[in-house]
Amino acid sequence: MSSTALYTCLITIHRATNVPVSDFNNFTSDPYFHISLSVNIGNGAPQILAHRTRTERSTRDPTFDSKWVVSGIPSRGFNLALTLMDEDPGNHDDKLGQAVLWFPFAGQTFEEGWESGEQEYDVHKRKGEFKSRVGSFVAKAVTREKVGHRCRVWVSVKVVGKAKSQTDHRIYTLGPRAAKAPNEDHSQPSLKASTFVANRLQLAGPVPTDLRHRYVGFAPFIKAMFKRKGIEGMILHRALHRQHTFIYNWAKSTVYGITSASEDEDHRQEGEGDSGEGKGNSLSTESEAFARQLLKMTSHGTHGRIFTYVIMLDGEWRFTETGEEFSIQFLSKHTMHSDVSIEIAFSGEFFVRSLHGDDTSDEEHTSPSHPSEYELVIDNDSGTYRPRSDLLPTLQAYLASPENLAAFGRVIAMDGFDEKLKKWKENRTNVKSEFRNSKGKGRENGKVV
Structure with missing residues (x-):
């Protein structure tokens, strides 16, 4: 009616x-x-x-x-x-x-x-x-x-x-499929390994109803922080809110845009065809444009990058690169990303990598590959919200939906305690460490793992 x-x-x-x-x-x-x-x-x-x-x-x-x-x-x-x-x-x-x-x-x-x-x-x-x-x-x-x-x-x-x-x-x-990040030169997909960038992407809703997680009050100060109770709780809440505001602030250097299918038309006119087991033939150009934007914001997974993320209840995906060289590593990461939100949809870490396992690819991609040549590996490694592992298939289906990242060759959602995943992350951390130690010199440092 x-x-x-x-x-x-x-x-x-x-x-x-x-x-x-x-x-x-x-x-x-x-x-x-x-x-x-x-x-x-x-x-x-x-x-x-x-x-x-x-x-x-x-x-x-x-x-x-x-x-x-x-x-x-x-x-x-x-x-x-x-x-x-x-x-x-x-x-x-x-x-x-x-x-x-x-x-x-x-x-x-x-x-x-x-x-x-x-x-x-x-x-x-x-x-x-x-x-x-x-x-x-x-x-x-x-x-x-x-x-x-x-x-x-x-x-x-x-x-x-x-x-x-x-x-x-x-x-x-x-x-719109809005994307927001500091103004870095994305004409080349790889940024410097030490560049800290805070990103936001708007996923298409609705977020599945099951994807709803509340903070885990494993210590009294955690409950006080989220509920702003007591002097300690108010101080911690304010400190994390200020960190969120500082990291995700808007300035003249901020790049804000709407993902557009016209960019994919430009790639096709330059001679790039669909790839990835024929999957590209059935994908919408909007999904391809969105996938390309994620690849740009993650620098195509080069230098072993791993990202910490939260997905909010309204579908906003917030993420930054994580690592010892970033001060964000020492914060309450997921709490900061969520701006001390009591509930979120999902949180953890993720990375993107080539499906072809090319460990000797050049540091810079002069002609970025089609999204179907990449996979997104995402997990629930978050001590603050501790997303349920039985909901990983729901997260995977949501991200891999035609409205979102169907253009990727593969989307995998894994348990943060999975030994295979731990090994993959360890390998990526080693690659990044090698790159930092050698100051980015040499062909090996640009590899994607």
Whole structure:
């Protein structure tokens, strides 16, 4: 019935005008929107999803055209809170204002074909920080009224169809396949072995319902840290939150993008054909683009790289390289990645490697291979959340699904205590150690194991 139907919606944040001034040097800002979508299902706390637009630099009239595809939306609609922020990596981001919206319009319900068109809304600056309001008044006085004062945002919502599942009453992100990492030169797939990069990738939802793990309070201070109880708990919680913010912060060096099938078309036009036992012929180009992005972010598995990861309940995959040379090795790694979240979907370590076992491949791939020539090996090696080993097949099926990494030649989910896996990791650690000791010289150091 339409009253209980679930829909997939495309939300677009088009642009904004007269953003409050945050930078007094040139009377501009570095604005972005943090978007919170909430749905009240009537039997508990509302479900909430979050999305972030890219940052537009040194402007008061940014154009975002940021698209967000969310599924599982009930016909009665959702609440959308748009918080306008100014990016300030050296300090903390400043809140410039907020607009709170409801879709569909009063007296309406969602149905197939419904769309709002571009709608204009006020961004209320009184919900922003005092500094930004003062900045706008100063700019207006200095420029003799040339600086506009009324901040507006343009938003549109479109129902693109019914949700794939009409029984799963969770909201989840379908797209965009956003990727975020510091600005490294990805024209070559291999970064320096000592380069520390924090990565985020948005997996297509919904995350399987069974993939839900709560922190394991194996010591009193762990419980205190997650629940922010007592002085020790509050200090630890704040310290890990600050570490998460520092490592995953946005700055001018940050690369944010949407994986696109057009990149795969470019590879094909350059003469790269499908490979991997014919599997590539049946794969969607979107899956290939997503797999290529993961290969870039992991430098194609060169130099024995191993990554620590968490997958959040909303499908966001966060990971960094792990190793003795990185200070992250000495933190509570999975707690930091999750930003001290009480529950996550899954956590552990992973690496990518060539299916062909080429241990003497060149250090740099001048023409990156097709994703079907690689495999992803992922485990549940996490003392903080201790994901269940019996759910590894569920994790494997989710990651290897056509919506995610089906373009990989193989995806293997293994128990962290598996002796074969331990041996593989040991070999990779040795390769990395050899590379570091020899400062990257020689053909052997670029091998993939």
